[in-house]
Amino acid sequence: MIEFKNVGLVYPNGTEGLKNINVKINDGEFVVIVGLSGAGKSTFIRSINRLVTPTSGTLLVDNEDILQYRGKKLRELRTKIGMIFQNYNLVKRSNVLKNVLAGRLGHTGTLRSIFGMYKKEDIALAYESLKRVNIADKIYNRADELSGGQQQRVSIARVLTQKPSYILADEPVASLDPPTSHQVMTYLKKINKEDNITTIVNLHFIDMAMEYADRIIGMRAGEIVFDGPASEVNEKTFEQIYGRTIREDDLRGEAEKVEQP
Amino acid sequence: MNTQTLPPKPKVSIWKKIKRALIVLIIIAIYVWTFVGIEIEWDRALERISRNFGVVIPKLLSPDWSQLGKVSASMLETIFIAFAGTFMAAILALPLGFLAAQNMSGSKFIAGIGKWILSAIRAFPNLILAILFVVAVGVNAFAGVLAIAIGSIGMLGKLYSEVVESIDMKIVEAMEATGANKIQILFYGYLPQIIPEFLSYAIYRFEIDIRASSILGLVGAGGIGTMILFAANNREWNEMGLILLAIIIVVTVIDFFSARIRRKIV
Ligand SMILES: Nc1ncnc2c1ncn2[C@@H]1O[C@H](COP(=O)(O)OP(=O)(O)OP(=O)(O)O)[C@@H](O)[C@H]1O
Ligand SMILES: [Mg+2]
Numbered sequence: 001m002i003e004f005k006n007v008g009l010v011y012p013n014g015t016e017g018l019k020n021i022n023v024k025i026n027d028g029e030f031v032v033i034v035g036l037s038g039a040g041k042s043t044f045i046r047s048i049n050r051l052v053t054p055t056s057g058t059l060l061v062d063n064e065d066i067l068q069y070r071g072k073k074l075r076e077l078r079t080k081i082g083m084i085f086q087n088y089n090l091v092k093r094s095n096v097l098k099n100v101l102a103g104r105l106g107h108t109g110t111l112r113s114i115f116g117m118y119k120k121e122d123i124a125l126a127y128e129s130l131k132r133v134n135i136a137d138k139i140y141n142r143a144d145e146l147s148g149g150q151q152q153r154v155s156i157a158r159v160l161t162q163k164p165s166y167i168l169a170d171e172p173v174a175s176l177d178p179p180t181s182h183q184v185m186t187y188l189k190k191i192n193k194e195d196n197i198t199t200i201v202n203l204h205f206i207d208m209a210m211e212y213a214d215r216i217i218g219m220r221a222g223e224i225v226f227d228g229p230a231s232e233v234n235e236k237t238f239e240q241i242y243g244r245t246i247r248e249d250d251l252r253g254e255a256e257k258v259e260q261p
Numbered sequence: 262m263n264t265q266t267l268p269p270k271p272k273v274s275i276w277k278k279i280k281r282a283l284i285v286l287i288i289i290a291i292y293v294w295t296f297v298g299i300e301i302e303w304d305r306a307l308e309r310i311s312r313n314f315g316v317v318i319p320k321l322l323s324p325d326w327s328q329l330g331k332v333s334a335s336m337l338e339t340i341f342i343a344f345a346g347t348f349m350a351a352i353l354a355l356p357l358g359f360l361a362a363q364n365m366s367g368s369k370f371i372a373g374i375g376k377w378i379l380s381a382i383r384a385f386p387n388l389i390l391a392i393l394f395v396v397a398v399g400v401n402a403f404a405g406v407l408a409i410a411i412g413s414i415g416m417l418g419k420l421y422s423e424v425v426e427s428i429d430m431k432i433v434e435a436m437e438a439t440g441a442n443k444i445q446i447l448f449y450g451y452l453p454q455i456i457p458e459f460l461s462y463a464i465y466r467f468e469i470d471i472r473a474s475s476i477l478g479l480v481g482a483g484g485i486g487t488m489i490l491f492a493a494n495n496r497e498w499n500e501m502g503l504i505l506l507a508i509i510i511v512v513t514v515i516d517f518f519s520a521r522i523r524r525k526i527v
Binding site: 049051075082083085089103105106110155158162 | 429431432434435436437438439440441442444445448449450453454457527
């Protein structure tokens with residue numbers, strides 16, 4: 001469980017990224033955060049694995065305040081939180097397997113990882129993860145030989161190999177075309193349901209948010225301005241969150257044909 | 262009817278035209294001035310050239326194979342000088358490269374100092390360095406190795422620093438997010454991004470250094486340059502032919518393999 005209690009974050013330049021956030025995210029939920037650019041979605045998500053550090057309040061993950069964590073404690077926290085990025089962030093010159101095994105780093109001794117001597121189970125797990133996102137045939141390809149959608153699937157496999165309890169995804173489909181976007185979201189949703197991994201996704205496409213989320217949190221100017229089940233959400237709600245009327249480019253659009261995972 | 266039209270020509274302002282014309286005029290003036298100034302005795306020069314060409318060129322083209330052993334040994338020494346020099350430079354340039362990279366040294370000022378040191382080193386031509394080291398360590402191949410090493414550090418350090426500055430920090434962040442420790446991040450986040458390019462630049466520099474080290478012998482710093490010097494002084498044009506042939510072959514072969522290897526690793 002993740003719980004924000006009066007969490008605030010002021011960046012060194014004085015920008016208020018988060019303002020007095022109070023929210024509880026339950027185990028197994030699939031939460032989508034929406035909001036305009038600059039609303040604080042990334043700041044919110046990146047606080048959870050401490051890529052940024054809130055400057056006030058308490059942030060509980062599994063009932064422990066993570067804001068005080070440093071060094072080993074912080075790395076332990078991060079091993080149980082997988083993260084997916086907009087630009088996949090794979091090492092382009094390394095092959096897919098090596099990229100996926102990087103998800104095991106937090107669980108592997110320093111010497112072992114330097115010499116690439118991963119345990120058999122870890123390699124099997126990496127292969128299994130690649131199969132789950134249907135990209136096992138590219139295992140020995142260099143990451144930069146893959147398309148955007150394929151790279152994002154590899155990055156999902158990397159997170160799966162990490163065996164996390166939480167997955168954070170910061171705009172995972174912003175660089176992808178509509179069919180591929182739906183494919184990636186479908187995989188995330190499937191993993192959330194099958195492995196019961198709490199998943200928090202930043203999106204700015206409102207149709208996708210409504211389609212995949214269990215729960216939607218709306219942010220504006222560092223504050224939570226909406227929080228409710230996806231079933232209660234309609235275009236009116238989004239107009240309130242965005243503070244303006246909904247436009248064409250707030251929608252990702254239908255996938256004509258989505259490859260079924 | 263064909264209604265296609267070409268795009269309008271870019272407009273060139275009168276000023277630009279005048280500027281261009283001026284530049285052309287100035288260049289012509291400099292050439293005329295130079296040739297008038299040096300007072301070549303054209304008839305004598307032409308005569309000498311035609312006489313020498315008649316003698317030298319045929320000899321260059323019929324290399325003296327009896328010297329093959331000596332020339333090969335000397336060429337090998339040249340290759341070793343280049344290799345040892347580049348190798349030293351490739352390692353010594355590492356700290357300087359990181360120092361001169363702004364994202365690593367953390368301050369514009371320190372990076373500026375690093376960059377300044379590197380350009381200062383680059384300012385010395387190889388031959389000058391070779392003369393300095395011959396004076397310092399004596400007339401031998403080690404002077405050549407040092408000259409090559411110092412000469413290469415400047416360029417390699419600068420190229421390294423550019424590679425380091427282009428490191429994608431998002432990949433590093435992704436590693437941090439998996440809970441990897443600092444050493445693991447170094448091996449999985451930084452090194453894969455920089456090692457291939459470092460290697461590629463070092464190999465490229467080796468190519469350059471092969472050429473550089475073949476003339477170091479002119480000032481006594483070892484390698485095939487010494488033979489060039491003697492052959493020229495003694496007018497041994499057949500031997501010179503073999504030396505040139507050896508250099509051409511070695512440089513070509515090394516360029517070829519260097520290009521292939523570099524394409525593979527990057
Ligand atoms: N490192 C930083 N330093 C200073 N200010 C920052 C930093 N990162 C973000 N901000 C500011 O904090 C606010 C929230 O940014 P954040 O990146 O969380 O927004 P977002 O909702 O993710 O936007 P987007 O949809 O564009 O990604 C913005 O005003 C942004 O300019
Ligand atoms: Mg963002």
